Amino acid sequence: AQDLGMLAAAGVTAVPVHARPRVAIVSTGDEVVAPETPELLAGQVRDASSVALGAIVAEAGGAADQRGIVRDDPDALRAALGAALSDSDVVVVSAGSSVGARDETATVVAGLGEPGIWCHGLALRPGKPTLLADCDGVPVIGLPGNPRSALVVFRLVGVPLVRRVGGCTHAPPEPVVRARLERDLASAAGRLDIVQVRVRDGVATPLFGASALLSILTAADGYLEVPEPATGLDADSEVWVTLYR
Amino acid sequence: AQDLGMLAAAGVTAVPVHARPRVAIVSTGDEVVAPETPELLAGQVRDASSVALGAIVAEAGGAADQRGIVRDDPDALRAALGAALSDSDVVVVSAGSSVGARDETATVVAGLGEPGIWCHGLALRPGKPTLLADCDGVPVIGLPGNPRSALVVFRLVGVPLVRRVGGCTHAPPEPVVRARLERDLASAAGRLDIVQVRVRDGVATPLFGASALLSILTAADGYLEVPEPATGLDADSEVWVTLYR
Structure with a gap:
């Protein structure tokens, strides 16, 4: 606030700023349905992560772009992530929770661009099955399928990344x-x-x-x-x- | 963020929320000119407080309503504050910096509604010449004319007030x-x-x-x-x- 005051006192009423980074949020999983779904069938779960991740993206200064839910199918995932990569600064995937679905996500992400996967697994709990990749200059974060782990990892890894991509060199102090x-x-x-x-x-x-x-x-x-x-x-x-x- | 996730998991996609409190910001002083003014005449100063106060209002969850600069004239001030009171939840006045202008502001505020002035002067430095009033249920804060004091007082007194008027019963933790x-x-x-x-x-x-x-x-x-x-x-x-x- 005081910086704006200082600028106003000096007669500066427009300053160049960094654009908000566009952060695509993609959910995956055959079991995942939209939060609007009134009745759940056996085995279904509403998408809790996307809206929560969107709120954290906004706190970090980014603009969340909700890309919806993709089914567990390599071709569908490849198409969804390819489209997200083409007009985003960061791509976040809430990976399916099964080991098979996670491996599938890794295979698809590995083929999306160079140099590809940085790491698959972090020495972190919760959050071990986290995937980090660089697809032709766009960072991709593959989050664990369960919402609590996804939010913990995203606060730790995603927030600094979104800030960095948004041109923020000094993180604001945390309470x-x-x-x-x-x-x-x-x-x-x-x-x-x-x-x-x-x-x-x-x-x-x-x-x-x-x-x-x-x-x-x-x-x-x-x-x-x-x-x-x-x-x-x-x-x-x-x-x-x-x-x- | 996790609260939004929890609501989504339960299928709740709309919740009633409190409206953002409308906070009118009025600057006073014959010497105060708009930040856009390219060249200052002798004795003039650009309005640094209004834009900075607006940013603090936004941080506190309010919607700032910039009402411009009013000259040091009781009738003009009465008209400006009366209009602000009629469609605001909180009114903030950056009072003129001279003692005469401050007294004038107090006289005008005292006549705007009941019960009127709570206090005129706080045991606070900087920020001694702060005016607090209740004009027919709308809180009015008269801030010191100098920008640094105004911002210090507004963080201490105005932010809790804006939050309270906005329905926030637990202040978020400060770093x-x-x-x-x-x-x-x-x-x-x-x-x-x-x-x-x-x-x-x-x-x-x-x-x-x-x-x-x-x-x-x-x-x-x-x-x-x-x-x-x-x-x-x-x-x-x-x-x-x-x-x-």
Whole structure:
């Protein structure tokens, strides 16, 4: 705000700015149906990730382009991603949740452009089956199929990428709070763990549940990181919690 | 973002929300001219506050309504504020900087509605000559004429008010950082001091200068508060710095 004031004081009423990066969001999976679907058949699930990812894209300064749901079929996926690549600055795919569907996504992405896949799998929990690729200069992020993992990975990997593509060299500060960990947290060394917590009166209580449960995210005040080398954190240790807004 | 995901998963694609509060921004002062003015005459100053206040209003969830610059004349001010009150949820006035102009603003605001003026003057630096009023249910904030004071006061008093009027009962968390104060800070007991600081490697360096200098705000990483009862803060004490985004 003060920068705008300073510009106005100097009589500068127009400044060149970076265009918002266009971020295509593609959902995949035969089981995934639009949120508008009133009744679900057995095995169907509404697309929760796309709208949530769109909100995070907007927070990161990007313009989300919802490209809808693509069925588990290599040709359909190739056509959808090819079209998305041609008019986007970043492409995000919520990959199908089955291992087979994930492999299929990787095969399709590998054939979309050069140099192709950077990595398939991150030392991160949740978020291990993340795919990162560069298709002729356009970054492609393949997210885990379950919504909670997808949102965790996208905040960690996608937000800095969208900001960078949008010309933002200094990330704005995140709200954090110092808290005392309520209980021991186990973790495997060599993997970054993201743990959702509630914070009450300076005490951080970890929330656990199936990785697909969005309710853990909505109940959390924020998250803490168990660093890669650590095998866990002891109860009563001091931790930094990054707060959800 | 996760809340939107949760709603989508449940098939809820429309929710009732609170309307954005309409916040009228009125500048006053014969010396104040529009930012577009290419050449200034002696004694003129471009309106830096309005555009900066508009940006803070947007951050707080409001819709800024720029009502332009009104000359130092009670009838003109009465007409402008009356019109603003009739179609706004909050009215913000950047009052003229002279004592005479401030008194004039207070007189006009006092006659606009009931119960009228709450207070004229806050135990706050910068920001002492702040006017708060309730004109038939519409809150009116009269800000100091100099842009730096106006922005400090509006962040402290205006933002919570705009959020409240907009139906926000829990303020989103602010980014803060713990730092070590580089030097002694003097303050008068019985007054809250807002001090802009730069933060480098965990050390907070206070920035000083004339209260009108917007450059202090643009150079600062954030601000710290010297609490009302304190007569100052010692060098090397630990402080919380609220970061500007």
